[in-house]
Amino acid sequence: xxxARSLAREWVPALVVFVAGIVFWExxxxxxxxxxxxxxxxxxxxxxLWADRGELWDAAFFTFREAVGGYVIGCSLGFLxxxxxxxxxxxxxxxxxxxxxxxxVPIIAFAPITNNxxxxxxxxxxxxxxxxxxxxPMLVNTTRGLRSVPPSAIELMRSYAASERTxxxxxxxPNALPYVFSGLKVxxxxxxxxxxxxxxxxxxxxxxxxxxxxxxxxxxxxxAWAGIVLASLLGxxxxxxxxxxxxxxxxxxxxxxxxxxx
Amino acid sequence: MSADAVVSxxxxxxxxxxxxxxxxxxxxLDVRPGEFVSLIGPSGCGKSTLLRIIGxxxxxxxxxxxxxxxxxxxxxxxxxxxxxxxxxxxxxxxxVAKNIGLPLELLDWDRAKRARRVEExxxxxxxxxxxxHHPWQLSGGMQQRVSIARALSFSPALLxxxxxxxxxxxxxxxxLNGELLRIWEASGSTVVFVTHSIxxxxxxxxxxxxxxxxxxxxxxxxxxxxxxxxxxxxxEEPRFFELVTEVRDRLREGGLxxxxxxxxxxxxxxxxxxx
Numbered sequence: 001x002x003x004a005r006s007l008a009r010e011w012v013p014a015l016v017v018f019v020a021g022i023v024f025w026e027x028x029x030x031x032x033x034x035x036x037x038x039x040x041x042x043x044x045x046x047x048x049l050w051a052d053r054g055e056l057w058d059a060a061f062f063t064f065r066e067a068v069g070g071y072v073i074g075c076s077l078g079f080l081x082x083x084x085x086x087x088x089x090x091x092x093x094x095x096x097x098x099x100x101x102x103x104x105v106p107i108i109a110f111a112p113i114t115n116n117x118x119x120x121x122x123x124x125x126x127x128x129x130x131x132x133x134x135x136x137p138m139l140v141n142t143t144r145g146l147r148s149v150p151p152s153a154i155e156l157m158r159s160y161a162a163s164e165r166t167x168x169x170x171x172x173x174p175n176a177l178p179y180v181f182s183g184l185k186v187x188x189x190x191x192x193x194x195x196x197x198x199x200x201x202x203x204x205x206x207x208x209x210x211x212x213x214x215x216x217x218x219x220x221x222x223x224a225w226a227g228i229v230l231a232s233l234l235g236x237x238x239x240x241x242x243x244x245x246x247x248x249x250x251x252x253x254x255x256x257x258x259x260x261x262x
Numbered sequence: 263m264s265a266d267a268v269v270s271x272x273x274x275x276x277x278x279x280x281x282x283x284x285x286x287x288x289x290x291l292d293v294r295p296g297e298f299v300s301l302i303g304p305s306g307c308g309k310s311t312l313l314r315i316i317g318x319x320x321x322x323x324x325x326x327x328x329x330x331x332x333x334x335x336x337x338x339x340x341x342x343x344x345x346x347x348x349x350x351x352x353x354x355x356x357x358v359a360k361n362i363g364l365p366l367e368l369l370d371w372d373r374a375k376r377a378r379r380v381e382e383x384x385x386x387x388x389x390x391x392x393x394x395h396h397p398w399q400l401s402g403g404m405q406q407r408v409s410i411a412r413a414l415s416f417s418p419a420l421l422x423x424x425x426x427x428x429x430x431x432x433x434x435x436x437x438l439n440g441e442l443l444r445i446w447e448a449s450g451s452t453v454v455f456v457t458h459s460i461x462x463x464x465x466x467x468x469x470x471x472x473x474x475x476x477x478x479x480x481x482x483x484x485x486x487x488x489x490x491x492x493x494x495x496x497x498e499e500p501r502f503f504e505l506v507t508e509v510r511d512r513l514r515e516g517g518l519x520x521x522x523x524x525x526x527x528x529x530x531x532x533x534x535x536x537x
Contacts, residue, residue: 152351155319160368161339170364174355252355252396 040222045229048222055211056223060230063195063208066123067238070130071191075184077131078138085139086146086172096143102136108193112201120202130194134187141186145179146172178253181246188238196231267328268420268452269293269316274325276311281323284477285311289325291471291480295419298446298453300463302509303473303481303516309456312478313424316454317345330419341369343420344413348428350405352397359384359393362411369416383411386445403434410442414449421446423455427462436494439465443492460513464505465492472509474516481516484509 022042028034029041036044049056085092111129118125149172157167199209208227215224274289285308293299301309314320315327318334329337337343344365352361359380366376384393387407397405406426413421427435439462446453457463463470467486474481486505488496496502 150349150351152347152349153353155314156345156347156351158319159317159338159343159345160365161341162368166368171353174353177355250355252357 037219037221040225044222045225048226049229052223052226056226056230059206059208059211059227060234062123062204062206063126063199063231064192064234064238066126066198066207067130067191067195069123070127070194071134071187073127074131074134074191075138075187078135078183079142079180081135081139082142082146085143092143092147096140099136099139099143103140107133107136108197111194111198115198115201115203121204123204126195126198126203126207129198130191133190133194137186137190138180138183141179141183142176145176148179149175177250181242181250184242185239185246188242189235192231192235192238266295267292268295268297268330269454270326270328271312271316272326274312274315274322274327276308276315276320277323286315286322287477287479289478289480293452293454295452296450298443298455298466298468300455300457300467300470301473302457302460302463302470302513303478304475304513305458306476307473307516308476308478309473310424312473313345313422313454313456317343317422341365341416342418343422344416344418345422346406346409346413346424346426348425350397350402350409352405352408354397357394357396358389358400358408361397361408362415364412365416379415383415386414386448387411387441401434402430403438406430406438407441410445414445414451417449417451419451421451421453423453425456425458428457428459435459435462436497440492440494442466447491460506460509461497464488464502464509465497470505470509472512472516479516482512484512 025039026042029039085095108129110132114129114132115125118128146168153171153175154167157171162170196209196212199207200213203210208231212224212227212231215221215227269292271289271291274286275284276286277284289312291299301312303309311320315322316329316334318327318329318338327334330342332340332342353364356364359377362383363376363380366379371379380393384390387410389404389407389411392400392404397408400408410426413423427438430438443466453466455463455466464486465488470484470486471480472482472484473479484505488499488501488505
């Protein structure tokens with residue numbers, strides 16, 4: 001009972017805002033008679049989502065696969081690179097400034113270039129740009145996590161004559177998990193951006209980004225908006241899935257479990 | 263060096279920064295089996311460094327360190343000691359039971375044997391009912407008891423403790439002092455204990471090693487002849503206060519209050535100068 005109530009208290013305000021936002025949007029479009037190319041009504045977008053569900057879903061799923069492919073590659077490489085950097089301090093000192101600077105660079109601007117390099121119509125070029133986008137935050141976060149172990153935690157393991165490998169597996173890695181997951185969560189968003197924007201610069205016919213551009217070109221704004229909504233939903237599902245995995249693997253973490261028992 | 267010493271230090275000197283700072287100078291000390299030896303001194307006198315040198319976590323610049331008749335390094339590799347730090351150093355992702363059992367995992371004890379031993383230890387440090395809790399769900403005192411249980415898990419002959427109760431409130435500290443003595447008696451291990459509380463050093467120890475301000479030297483060794491077992495009443499005995507006073511005096515001689523020595527001399531000069 002109290003659990004249901006606290007859940008309701010947590011979710012109801014956000015739900016109210018959502019419903020109010022949709023109602024406001026719908027009435028704004030109707031009352032002011034906003035032109036379709038400026039802003040379609042939510043009801044029109046919803047109708048299109050349903051009517052063209054087959055085509056939309058195929059397009060979205062195609063781009064989603066580009067995003068996930070790039071995500072897996074970028075995050076894995078970022079993680080492995082972090083493991084290497086965390087092991088050799090000199091290497092970290094040499095590379096880290098650039099990895100951090102890369103976070104301030106709009107890497108997405110390279111999308112036309114990766115299209116050139118890896119083929120406009122293939123999935124590869126989109127995966128590459130998504131992978132590059134995911135790589136740097138993953139690298140920076142994981143390195144930080146592997147490094148930010150209290151010295152006494154390492155000393156304790158050394159007092160047990162633990163090898164570097166054991167220390168890595170038993171202390172550094174679990175200690176880095178919260179950082180790894182923050183890299184993984186940021187990555188979901190960046191991968192979706194990489195794939196869709198990559199499509200915008202040219203991609204396979206039937207990819208979501210390509211289709212959104214085409215729909216805008218032929219004034220099919222309901223479809224374009226429906227595509228955007230679908231991309232957003234997939235992005236949220238992607239993020240939510242990673243967040244759920246985080247909750248499962250880090251049940252021990254104070255940020256995941258509630259307050260102290262005492 | 264006596265042959266049966268658990269810890270033997272000979273001429274141990276430690277400098278940092280290419281000799282710019284001398285943290286410890288010519289430390290000679292033997293700790294015999296079953297002793298409870300406290301190292302006490304002002305902050306920065308190198309007592310924590312000395313403990314880490316015994317544990318082979320920091321190498322001495324000069325000098326000989328043996329633990330149980332072996333080199334400090336070999337003793338560490340043979341897991342001859344358990345260590346407790348000022349902060350409990352518990353791993354958040356492990357439950358209380360798994361934190362306590364960590365050294366046993368590293369020693370490849372099988373699961374059943376480990377579980378039995380952990381249960382014993384939880385009883386020893388009176389944490390029944392908290393085995394499946396996570397460290398952040400415990401109070402500071404409870405966390406430190408987990409840390410002590412973990413250090414004792416593989417029954418090392420030597421227990422190194424670096425201000426283990428320094429971050430706790432006075433009441434918790436006194437209670438844990440009593441518990442530690444009970445555990446010490448039950449386990450029969452030898453303890454080297456770093457503290458900057460005079461009362462704590464006297465209450466716990468069989469010997470108090472008083473160290474001087476940097477560079478850290480052994481200024482005095484005070485034998486504590488208070489009867490065992492020590493209880494809350496021990497703290498009320500006249501002999502307890504005498505010993506506390508003695509340790510305090512030795513600390514003063516070692517230069518505990520540097521603020522008082524330096525300006526004091528200045529005042530003296532001013533007083534003499536009749537300008």
